[in-house]
Amino acid sequence: MSGNPSAPAPVLRDPGSGPDGPGVGAFFDVDNTIIRGASSFHLAVGLYRRGFFRKRDLLEFGLHQFRYLTFGENKHQIDEVRSRALSIMKGHSVAEVTAIAEDVYDEVLCLRIYPGTQRLLDQHIAAGHSVWLVTATPVEIGSLIARRLGATGSLGTIAEHEDGFYTGRLVGDMLHGQAKADAVRAIAEKEGIDLSTSYAYGDSTNDVAILSEVGFPCAINPDRRLRRYAATVGWPVREFRTRRRNARRGTTVASLAGLAWAGGLVARALLRSWRGPGGPEDVL
Numbered sequence: 001m002s003g004n005p006s007a008p009a010p011v012l013r014d015p016g017s018g019p020d021g022p023g024v025g026a027f028f029d030v031d032n033t034i035i036r037g038a039s040s041f042h043l044a045v046g047l048y049r050r051g052f053f054r055k056r057d058l059l060e061f062g063l064h065q066f067r068y069l070t071f072g073e074n075k076h077q078i079d080e081v082r083s084r085a086l087s088i089m090k091g092h093s094v095a096e097v098t099a100i101a102e103d104v105y106d107e108v109l110c111l112r113i114y115p116g117t118q119r120l121l122d123q124h125i126a127a128g129h130s131v132w133l134v135t136a137t138p139v140e141i142g143s144l145i146a147r148r149l150g151a152t153g154s155l156g157t158i159a160e161h162e163d164g165f166y167t168g169r170l171v172g173d174m175l176h177g178q179a180k181a182d183a184v185r186a187i188a189e190k191e192g193i194d195l196s197t198s199y200a201y202g203d204s205t206n207d208v209a210i211l212s213e214v215g216f217p218c219a220i221n222p223d224r225r226l227r228r229y230a231a232t233v234g235w236p237v238r239e240f241r242t243r244r245r246n247a248r249r250g251t252t253v254a255s256l257a258g259l260a261w262a263g264g265l266v267a268r269a270l271l272r273s274w275r276g277p278g279g280p281e282d283v284l
Contacts, residue, residue: 090168
């Protein structure tokens, strides 16, 4: 984990109180920072409903969503989901997936945005800052969310495609951990962003790398490990869930409900297949 506990503690600064203009950057993680839960899970549900993959795959994605909301990120689990998702996407068109992602945003993701984080993001936009979403989520999803929120752009994991169809391989590595920090430095150099006057926001210890790159880091809705680390180095914390205890309880309940819902989709689909074409039809 990077960061220097002996360094002067960064201060919480309002986006409108410092320098303005595109030379100042604001870098936002997406999952659990802007959007409650894993955005890829909701895309997976949308893809499942359109016949992209098997019932068992949806249940696996649901289990990942439950673990993620309840315990935070785990690189091994993320790698497993990445590999499975890449194999599922192979052969599908970029245009088709992008169109589905637009529907998923309108149906689900826009309702799961933390109002507090959106206010912060809007303040950065109003100050003319360069606002970038930095996420391990596929860049198509990150770019969609960035466009809908009025951000400058998105840095995300790039799934390779040829002639408009996914190959099932990545271009480079998954944008996670240190890879996020490398991407932030690269875009800062390209766009003329001064990282010492810039801001970064994240929710987990996997975001320490990007938080450590800027002059004004802030932990948003942090998991337990990031909260402890932020206290050690003096990073400010913003909690946009309701009360922390109620939020944790509510998150667990919501996670269980989401997992049960995903399991219900699978169960109903299995019942339909067992009953055959002449049996009564369940509605998803």
